[in-house]
Amino acid sequence: MEHGNNRRIAKNTLLLYFRMMFMMLVSLYTSRVVLQQLGIDDYGIYEVVGGVVGLLSFISGALASGSTRFLAFELGKGDRRKMIKTFSSIFIIHTVFALVVVVLLETVGLWFLHNKLAIYDNRMEAAVFVFQVSVITSFITFTQIPYTASVMSHERMSIFAYVSIIEVVLKLAIVYMLPYGGFDKLKYYALLLLIVQTFIALIYRWYCTRNFEETKKCMIIDWGMIKNILFYSLWNLFTNITMTLKNQGVVVLISMFFTPQVVTARALANKINMAANQFADNFRAASNPQIIKRYAAGDKDGSKSLTISISMYSFYLILMLGVPIMLVAEPLIKFWLGQVPEYSVIFLQFAIATSIINSMNNSFYTALCAVGKLKFNSIFSAIVSVLVVPIGYVCFKLGLSPVSIAIIILIDDMILSFVVKPIVLIYDAEFKWSEISKCYWSCLKVTLCAIPIPVFLSIYRDQLFLNDYIGYSVILFITMSCLFLFIWTLGISKVTQRKMISLIKLKISKKYGF
Numbered sequence: 001m002e003h004g005n006n007r008r009i010a011k012n013t014l015l016l017y018f019r020m021m022f023m024m025l026v027s028l029y030t031s032r033v034v035l036q037q038l039g040i041d042d043y044g045i046y047e048v049v050g051g052v053v054g055l056l057s058f059i060s061g062a063l064a065s066g067s068t069r070f071l072a073f074e075l076g077k078g079d080r081r082k083m084i085k086t087f088s089s090i091f092i093i094h095t096v097f098a099l100v101v102v103v104l105l106e107t108v109g110l111w112f113l114h115n116k117l118a119i120y121d122n123r124m125e126a127a128v129f130v131f132q133v134s135v136i137t138s139f140i141t142f143t144q145i146p147y148t149a150s151v152m153s154h155e156r157m158s159i160f161a162y163v164s165i166i167e168v169v170l171k172l173a174i175v176y177m178l179p180y181g182g183f184d185k186l187k188y189y190a191l192l193l194l195i196v197q198t199f200i201a202l203i204y205r206w207y208c209t210r211n212f213e214e215t216k217k218c219m220i221i222d223w224g225m226i227k228n229i230l231f232y233s234l235w236n237l238f239t240n241i242t243m244t245l246k247n248q249g250v251v252v253l254i255s256m257f258f259t260p261q262v263v264t265a266r267a268l269a270n271k272i273n274m275a276a277n278q279f280a281d282n283f284r285a286a287s288n289p290q291i292i293k294r295y296a297a298g299d300k301d302g303s304k305s306l307t308i309s310i311s312m313y314s315f316y317l318i319l320m321l322g323v324p325i326m327l328v329a330e331p332l333i334k335f336w337l338g339q340v341p342e343y344s345v346i347f348l349q350f351a352i353a354t355s356i357i358n359s360m361n362n363s364f365y366t367a368l369c370a371v372g373k374l375k376f377n378s379i380f381s382a383i384v385s386v387l388v389v390p391i392g393y394v395c396f397k398l399g400l401s402p403v404s405i406a407i408i409i410l411i412d413d414m415i416l417s418f419v420v421k422p423i424v425l426i427y428d429a430e431f432k433w434s435e436i437s438k439c440y441w442s443c444l445k446v447t448l449c450a451i452p453i454p455v456f457l458s459i460y461r462d463q464l465f466l467n468d469y470i471g472y473s474v475i476l477f478i479t480m481s482c483l484f485l486f487i488w489t490l491g492i493s494k495v496t497q498r499k500m501i502s503l504i505k506l507k508i509s510k511k512y513g514f
Helices: 002-054 057-077 080-115 121-153 157-177 185-211 223-246 248-257 260-296 300-327 329-337 344-371 375-385 388-397 403-428 433-450 452-459 469-491 494-512
Strands: none
Touching (some): 002 121, 002 157, 002 260, 002 329, 057 121, 057 223, 057 260, 057 344, 080 223, 121 157, 157 185, 223 375, 248 260, 248 388, 248 403, 260 300, 260 329, 300 329, 300 452, 300 469, 344 403, 388 403, 403 433, 433 452, 433 469
């Protein structure tokens, strides 16, 4: 059983990696073309308006996490009847909340758009149009979550990967449609994205109703189940509120003090950062259902062991991608966009550093979801993270650079990952400090040993004549070599090394008949 589960995780991970690589390449290309088609100002407006709608995304995020957790938990227990009630309860909750979100956006959201955002008067009408389209998209996204959660809990990663590829191909097609039609490109872009989102939602619903029995019955009311999901999601909601304030809230905050060009610079940096993060996210997405199912089946030690392993490997993955990106940020952005917007390089470097730190926070969160105890994590996270926006506001009022908000976020995530999360894991999930510290120590050893040489080469690249594309390629090669060497020697146990070598030999022997 253990071997079968590990093979399933590995297979799902490979599928998600293929999906991610394709999506990353296409997304980076489309972002460049969309920026060229819309222009820096309109691109910034789209990000700002999306940020207003995104302020309520903490609700969908909280409900999505709870949906996947409850469906995976019931699958782990093997109670099919309970699965039907669980999905129906989740669908009802999402529909109600979707209507609430629409009301909030059409009242508070519109007021904020008209009175608080720094949008040029001649583009306000287009911004309102984009806002209304985003409201419709938000409704579709809310009601789609139960179906996506069902796919993930059943570990049908192939469907998730294929549908995601279809989505990104359609978005690529949008890029080529923008120059045609004679419409306002900002409005046209938002409308086309809405059509794509609607189509993808219909695909998921069609697949789920054909393959999963629980998705065929959406209106079975079980007040006890609804109460349990809402109670769990309430604490998850606090966590997602803090994440929203740090992400979408920061976008809105920057737009209040700086021009759309600065918003665009941060948005572009986040595009690259999000693409890099997909490696670790896909690895976690493939393993998270197994962590929850093992706990539900009573294998608590197996669930904890898998959590520790996934946390370390997720860190190594984002480190392998993040450090090279940080060192060649400027030529990377120039190669991607043909230009380097002001602040984009420093924003990208801080975003990557924050993601490396935050990988531990994200990985260990699944252990708390499996146990179903989110109260203390949510409270501590809220206390620490809610201060980001007001501190950033004060910094901007004092005339500090927009980079100051990136520094604040980095410090905040360090506190969450290395102080808050260990305390909560020990208190709520029965982890031992020795288990957590061993994980942290492995990651720290790899980082301290692997990065000095690459950083030295990056700092003195002019003196070493490494300031052209060939030189940057040399830096990348040496950086990846150092990271791989120390991850293999210091970050992976001898037992795991032997298993990996044996697996590689087995694959080679099967393929070539050795």
